[in-house]
Amino acid sequence: MEVAEGLTRILRAQGDGRGDLIAILQEVQAEFGYLPKEAMLGVAKFLQIPESLVYSVATFYNQFRITPLGRRPIKVCMGTACHLSGGELVLEAVQRELDVDLGGLTSDGEFSLDRVACIGCCAIAPAMVIGDAVYPKMTPWKVVEVLTTIKSEIQEANKGD
Ligand code: FES
Structure with a gap:
């Protein structure tokens, strides 16, 4: 699935509230198996927070991976x-x-x-x-x-x- 398409669906489901960063990242990872860079940038924009903050959270928690899964x-x-x-x-x-x-x-x-x-x-x-x-x-x-x-x-x- 296209990253943009999947991300749009996830962010749309957040409604008007800005949502919780970790919960959104969990959904993105469930969708793609990892956190694509394009999706992290999209989440930062959606939440109106610095991209560096999204990246820091993504790399801080073991539950997240920023590289794709292997075969x-x-x-x-x-x-x-x-x-x-x-x-x-x-x-x-x-x-x-x-x-x-x-x-x-x-x-x-x-x-x-x-x-x-x-x-x-x-x-x-x-x-x-x-x-x-x-x-x-x-x-x-x-x-x-x-x-x-x-x-x-x-x-x-x-x-x-
Ligand atoms: S702790 Fe490894 S299977 Fe339970």
Whole structure:
């Protein structure tokens, strides 16, 4: 969907009131999967606040991302059970293996990386999700294994193109 079109619908729903910045940004992210620059500028204009304020809020809160999702979005669970059982090490391993920042996107657009709160499978902590697949009891070594396998599958698939 066009950013302008989706944003207009979101802002129109705010009515006459100027609305709440965070609530609007949440709606924009729900619509596009991230906060496109064009949308952030539009929100600033709508709320009559500086663009820099919208950008600061967007980058301050973990819930927002300012880069698009990858074709295979990775979410590392940082709920209590996962955090206590090594979630941070899992997250660092993904960052290292893919050379991607938290909230970022790999240069080929394949993977994006986010941390999330409990995904409801604490019995298999620490857990990681790639696309729709949940990976249980992750370790840094398992991260390397899983990502190496997926990268080879991508290479194979690209050969056929
Ligand atoms: S804390 Fe990670 S699945 Fe619950």
